[in-house]
Amino acid sequence: xxxxxxxGFGGQGIMSMGQMxxxxxxxxxKNVTWLPSYGPEMRGGTANCNVIVxxxxxxxxxxxxxxxxxxxxxxxxxxxxxxxAPGGNLYINSSLIDHKVxxxxxxxxYIPASDIAVEIGNVKVANMxxxxxxxxxxxxxxxxxxxxxxxKVLGSSKTHLFEINELALEKGAALVSNTNPNIAM
Amino acid sequence: MKxxxxxxxxxxxxxxxxxxxxxxxxxxxxxQNEIPAYMAKHLPKAGGRYTQAESExxxxxxxxxxxxxxxxxxxxxxxxxxxxxxxxxxxxxxAQLPCVIVNIMRSGPGLGGILPAQSDYFQAVKGGGHGDYNxxxxxxxxxxxxxxxxxxxxxxADLYLTPVMILGDGILGQVMEPVEFIPPKKRKLPKKTWxxxxxxxxxxxxxINSLYIEADxxxxxxxxxxxKYDLIKEKETRYELYxxxxxxxxxxxxxxxxxxxxxxxxGLLEEGIRIGLIRPITVWxxxxxxxxxxxxxxxxxKFLTIEMSMGQMxxxxxxxVNGKKPVDFFGRTGGxxxxxxxxxxxxxxxxxxxxx
Numbered sequence: 001x002x003x004x005x006x007x008g009f010g011g012q013g014i015m016s017m018g019q020m021x022x023x024x025x026x027x028x029x030k031n032v033t034w035l036p037s038y039g040p041e042m043r044g045g046t047a048n049c050n051v052i053v054x055x056x057x058x059x060x061x062x063x064x065x066x067x068x069x070x071x072x073x074x075x076x077x078x079x080x081x082x083x084x085a086p087g088g089n090l091y092i093n094s095s096l097i098d099h100k101v102x103x104x105x106x107x108x109x110y111i112p113a114s115d116i117a118v119e120i121g122n123v124k125v126a127n128m129x130x131x132x133x134x135x136x137x138x139x140x141x142x143x144x145x146x147x148x149x150x151x152k153v154l155g156s157s158k159t160h161l162f163e164i165n166e167l168a169l170e171k172g173a174a175l176v177s178n179t180n181p182n183i184a185m
Numbered sequence: 186m187k188x189x190x191x192x193x194x195x196x197x198x199x200x201x202x203x204x205x206x207x208x209x210x211x212x213x214x215x216x217q218n219e220i221p222a223y224m225a226k227h228l229p230k231a232g233g234r235y236t237q238a239e240s241e242x243x244x245x246x247x248x249x250x251x252x253x254x255x256x257x258x259x260x261x262x263x264x265x266x267x268x269x270x271x272x273x274x275x276x277x278x279x280a281q282l283p284c285v286i287v288n289i290m291r292s293g294p295g296l297g298g299i300l301p302a303q304s305d306y307f308q309a310v311k312g313g314g315h316g317d318y319n320x321x322x323x324x325x326x327x328x329x330x331x332x333x334x335x336x337x338x339x340x341x342a343d344l345y346l347t348p349v350m351i352l353g354d355g356i357l358g359q360v361m362e363p364v365e366f367i368p369p370k371k372r373k374l375p376k377k378t379w380x381x382x383x384x385x386x387x388x389x390x391x392x393i394n395s396l397y398i399e400a401d402x403x404x405x406x407x408x409x410x411x412x413k414y415d416l417i418k419e420k421e422t423r424y425e426l427y428x429x430x431x432x433x434x435x436x437x438x439x440x441x442x443x444x445x446x447x448x449x450x451x452g453l454l455e456e457g458i459r460i461g462l463i464r465p466i467t468v469w470x471x472x473x474x475x476x477x478x479x480x481x482x483x484x485x486x487k488f489l490t491i492e493m494s495m496g497q498m499x500x501x502x503x504x505x506v507n508g509k510k511p512v513d514f515f516g517r518t519g520g521x522x523x524x525x526x527x528x529x530x531x532x533x534x535x536x537x538x539x540x541x
Contacts (some may be wrong), residue, residue, distance in 0.1 A: 019190070019361065022190060022361060023190050026188060026190050026363045031363075032190070032361075032362065032363060033360055033361065033362050034190075034360065034361035034362075035356065035359060035360045035361075036359055038215065038216055038299065038300075038355070038359055039298075039299060039300045039520065040298075040299070059444050059445070059447035059448040059450075059451060060444040060445040060447065060448040060525070061356065061360045061362070061444065062356070062444075062445060062522060062524075062525075064524050064525045064526065065525070
C-alpha cells in the first residue's frame, strides 16, 4: 500500500498529478482513492491531495502517515515533512525550496523539478519530473499506466503536450537511483 | 461493467441520472457543487431538465412540483442550504411525495465552515422540519456505496411515497474512487395514479396537498403514514458489521468517520487487539436491534460512538444499547477530521478501562 501526500502552489499541477496516479492505479486493477484539500488553505493558494494505491481494500482515504510525500513549495514542506512515516520517501522540488531536511529516518530526494521543466521547455511539467522520480523509487504503478492516464487526461486536442510530459517523467526518473547522493540514507 | 474514477458528488449525480432522475433543482454551496455542475452538463443529454433556482427554498418547492407530477426528481445542498429547505421537506413528507435529497454535510452551526462534518444528524433523522414525519436517510461511506444507495433511493421513495435523503459529508463528496454503476435489484413499484399529470375528465381530479384542517382526517392520515414507517423499519433497516465477533469493545460510526475507524480496527488487529464496528447504513430507520443484540452479549463490555460532531448519533446508540452497557464518545467537529492516531488513542484508553 502506497499512501501519498502531494502538495504545492495552486497551478503547479498537484491535483492532476494525484489524479493521474489514481487513474493509473485503477487501470492496473488496484484499489485507489484521491482526496483533495478543498478547505480555506486552497483559497490561500496552496493545494494538496491524499492519494492511496493499494492491492488490498482501502479503509480510510485520509493519509495521516504517508509512505510518500511530494512537496513543490516551501509552505508545503513545512506543513507535511512530519507526515512522512519513518522509512518513507520525501521528494522536494529543490528549485523552489532551499531548505535541507534534518530528519534522518526518511529518504529525502532533492530534485530541481522546476529548473528541469524550464530546461525542457515548459515549467508546467515540473510535477511530471517529480512523478518520474516517484515512479522510479516506488514502483507502485508502472510508467506505462501513467502514460495511458496522461493521454486520457490531456485528451486528443492536447496530444502535442504528450511528448514533453513523457520527457519530464524520464528526466525525473534519471535523477534518482540507488547510487544517487541526494538520498539521505 | 467497467470501473470509472469519479468524485463522490459526480458519482451520486450519475447514479441519479441512471436511476431515471429527470429533474434537478439546486443552488450552489461548497462542498457539493459538483452535483449541480454535473447535472447541468449531463441531465439534459439524458432527456431531463436542470434548473438553478434562485434559492434553496425555491429549489425544494420546485422539487415538490416535479414530484407531484410523478417525475423522478432530486435536489442537493450542504448544511446551511439544507436548513433553508426544511419547510419544503416537511411539506413533501406531508404530501407524501417521493424525491431524493442529498446533503453533503459541512460544519455548522450558522454558515459554519466548508470542511467535512456530521453535525446535521439530528436534523436529518429527527425531523428538521415541523410535524410528525421521518425521512429514510442513507449514510453512505464510500463512493461505490453512494452510487448504489442513490440508485436505490429513487425506488424506495417511489415504493413508500416519501422523501429519501442521502446523508454524506465533505469527504464523501470530494473523494475520487473507482466505481461501477450496477442497477439495483428490481422492486415492484406502484403506479403513480395520484400524480397531477392533467385530467381528460376520465377520472376524479388528483390533488397534491399537505393541508388537512379536520383533525380526524389528519389524524388518520398520520396514523396510516406511521404504519408505513413501521414497514420501512422492518424492511429497509441496514447496517454493516465489521470485525464484531469476539470483540469486547464495539465502535459505532457512520459515513466517512467509519472508514477511519476501519483503518484503526485493521491496524489494531495487526497488533493482536480485536475491536468491532457497527456501521449504520440507514441512520433512519436506525438499526436499534443489532445494538440491543450486542449490548446483551456477555462478551461486549463497552460501546464507543465516534462522530464528526459533538455527539448526535450517540443518542440513538444509547437507545439501542438501552442501559445494558456503557456508551462512551469521541468526536471532532468544526471541520476537524478525527485522525487515525486520535481514534486509536481513544480506543486504547477504552480497552484499558474494560480490561482493568
